[in-house]
Amino acid sequence: MRDTLGREITYLRISLTDRCNLRCVYCMPPEGVNKREHREILSLEEMEEIAREAAALGVRKIRLTGGEPLVRRGMLSLCRRLRDIPQLEELTLTTNGVLLPGMAAALKAAGVDRVNISLDTLDPEKYRCVTRTGTLEDTLAGIWAAGEAGLTPLKLNCVLIGGFNDDEIPALAALTAREPLEVRFIELMPIGGAAPFGPEAYLPCEAVLERLPELEPLGETGGVAERFRLPGAVGTVGLIRPLSGCFCGRCDRIRLTADGCLKPCLHSREEIPIRGLHGADLRRALGRAILHKPERHGELSAQVRSEAARDMNQIGG
Secondary structure: OOOOOOOEEEEEEEEEOOOOOOOOOOOOOOOOOOOOOOEEEEEEEEHHHHHHHHHOOOOOOOEOOOOOHOOOOOHHHHHHHHHHHOOOHHHHHHHEOOOOHHHHHHHHHOOOOOOEEEEOOOOOOHHHHHHHHOOOOHHHHHHHHHHHHHOOEEEEEEEEOOOOHHHHHHHHHHHHHHOOEEEEEEOOOOOOOOOOOOOHHHHOOHHHHOOOOOOOEEEEOOOEEEEOOOOOOEEEEEOOOOOOOOOOHHOOOEOOOOOOEEEOHHHHOOOOOOOOOOOHHHHHHHHHHOOOOOOOOOOOOOOOOOOOOOHHHHHHH
């Protein structure tokens, strides 16, 4: 199905939960989230029903997100059911990687094609600082487990934060030298009520090109990412510019929150409640979300915050 601007919407992101086993400073408040009653969030059966109707309208890729999707009880069962949707071509997942050592093989067996793993730093102390509770060792073990299980090609998501990890740009990019993975630098977004950052934190991806002038453009995109390669590297480097370079013109996605609202745009306040809808009513609501996709989101900068009414953990990355 196409929106009013002719963009074909083929990608649905489903947030399984707003809970997480980490407390990343750009994603959620330090106290975490108010625990919802189980009845307040979509059941796995409801998520499957919505996914099937979305696939009937043209969705071909589903990404499971959170919070941290691996903390949702029964999520492997959901993966198996989503994989059985005839129209679905790709099932992926975004995770902090902490639980992957014990789950990677099961995820692959359940039909997950690949995973994106958050990795903002290679420094153990910085890692604990940005996640508030996590350890770098756990996430590195998760990356290794994902590769061993065949959840590839791996993508490592690095939120670029000036004054925090910009000095690690060369080291993070160097992970692509011998491994067929993509390190993706993502500009920090001013969204939600998480810990505030000063203007210096909102570093444009141009900083990556300045630190690594040897990067060779590949002349292709990886979804919303511009892709590059270090000379002789096996993997690639991706740049995602939500602030310095609007990519709304090629946005092909809608989002489903864990409590049952469709978000046509990450940075819009608009949400369409669909919990409790079935059949034709559900299809109409999905179609309305697609047709309500704005041409682009509003300005984002250190001074202008996103219009999204939630923290990232409540929306899904």
